[in-house]
């Protein structure tokens with residue numbers, strides 16, 4: 001690394017000396033795999049660690065302790081996982097395959113327990129899953145745990161769900177069935193019941209330094225001048241009082257305390273928790289709330305450059321001790337900032353919150369201008385990285401499009417968000433949606449939307465059109481490029497749970513409206529083509545099958561396509577093996593009609609292609625020189641040849 005030479009060499013020697021003092025670490029791995037990776041990745045890790053902690057006198061000792069910890073963790077890593085490491089080293093783009101399909105669920109709500117999830121593996125295979133994200137499953141406070149996002153121990157499974165051993169067994173079983181396990185790494189905060197938090201609350205200075213704790217309101221007031229409120233329904237500002245009069249930083253709920261990464265001991269401690277999880281058989285970590293992990297007075301404390309350094313440093317730790325582990329970024333922020341987390345050396349995967357929000361925006365407006373612009377300008381990401389494309393998740397829908405982008409199309413961002421919020425909570429004439437507001441903040445005008453896919457599409461009131469919208473929305477997530485991620489239950493049209501507030505601890509958080517229990521009756525109807533469940537399920541299955549047999553849909557590369565019809569989205573997928581600028585032999589042209597009417601695209605629209613095309617979902621031949629007609633909500637995946 002440039003500029004690191006001075007630091008590097010003596011630092012490396014210091015680290016090697018420490019490793020050599022621990023002969024146990026050499027056993028079984030003499031000078032081999034770990035040392036080779038250390039040789040390769042140390043400069044990177046050292047540069048990052050030095051960048052973060054150089055003002056600390058003990059930075060090198062901290063780094064040395066970190067590397068020793070990595071060596072131990074590698075030594076403990078089970079052979080089966082080392083085999084996965086080796087296999088993926090030879091096939092590092094495995095997650096870019098067009099056969100990838102993700103699913104996400106709450107262990108308790110979907111299957112009662114970890115063993116219950118295991119029993120559903122045959123269903124996951126029926127559906128075609130290759131990636132399963134289990135919502136947070138660790139020990140957490142009761143009854144308030146933010147759906148498990150308040151973690152009391154990263155080494156203990158919530159006893160309601162099972163044990164760590166059952167998690168390992170589940171991971172192995174999934175692996176043997178070709179399904180990667182994804183769990184959350186909730187590293188921005190712990191619960192107030194975590195051991196570290198308890199000690200901090202008791203006044204232990206070492207652990208008080210694990211969090212952002214101040215004796216009075218001076219610093220909290222100073223920070224809050226520039227920091228936005230994330231859960232204003234829960235508490236104003238970012239700090240909450242402790243019983244002893246001190247104040248602790250809590251970005252989310254009062255019981256979720258932000259960790260202080262300015263303290264290298266926190267980095268080391270969390271790296272230890274991360275490697276522990278990796279060694280249980282987790283393939284991908286969903287890096288929770290990445291935007292918030294570094295704080296700096298006088299800034300918004302979101303997306304700071306050090307947040308990226310931290311992620312890179314965690315990533316470098318994986319390259320040493322759990323080389324096949326991947327990160328998925330959860331940054332629900334301005335699209336410019338979302339993009340900055342996506343890098344093979346940082347997060348190889350990222351949620352695509354912009355595409356998600358704009359799918360809903362297009363359904364409401366029947367106009368694809370914003371979505372089409374976003375695909376053209378913001379979809380392509382570096383080689384070796386992938387989007388995770390989704391229609392709904394466990395969280396609210398936030399309208400995270402860029403105001404600058406909208407302005408170019410004559411759209412005022414503030415007004416447009418107000419319209420979208422009104423539309424989705426059914427306070428706009430003609431709305432089909434049954435959403436509910438989340439964190440409505442009258443002071444700032446900010447608001448987000450809760451609701452399941454089916455209820456937001458109007459399945460309760462108008463199944464015919466709702467089914468069309470549900471499939472249309474997914475047809476985009478399944479074809480733009482990246483791993484499509486199903487919010488499990490959506491494939492059978494699960495509806496809002498309007499009784500959510502009756503469950504203990506859920507009443508103040510409307511996101512529970514879209515976190516229903518396993519809809520057993522709806523699943524039972526999935527093979528009946530005469531039911532909405534059957535139609536949605538078979539439509540999604542068809543997309544999965546066709547996607548898996550269409551190499552052009554691998555990877556993420558996308559080329560824009562103008563349909564010249566405001567309600568009809570178009571884009572091209574040339575496949576990942578075609579280098580940028582080169583002319584592919586064939587490409588998949590996707591068309592999707594978001595308008596309520598039949599749309600006719602004249603032959604001239606397709607003048608760049610040969611006249612003969614095949615619609616892949618229906619396996620029918622299409623003559624582009626006749627033009628193309630799309631019924632409302634119709635989507636076509638056309639294999640075309642550039643002429």
Ligand code: GLC
Nearest residue numbers: 146149186252288289330395
């Ligand atoms: C993430 C989760 C969200 C949670 C928050 C705090 O954004 O997706 O559900 O409330 O982090 O952990």
Ligand code: GLC
Nearest residue numbers: 230289330332333395396398
């Ligand atoms: C905010 C945060 C995001 C979190 C969400 C939960 O949008 O930016 O990280 O998931 O709140 O509602």
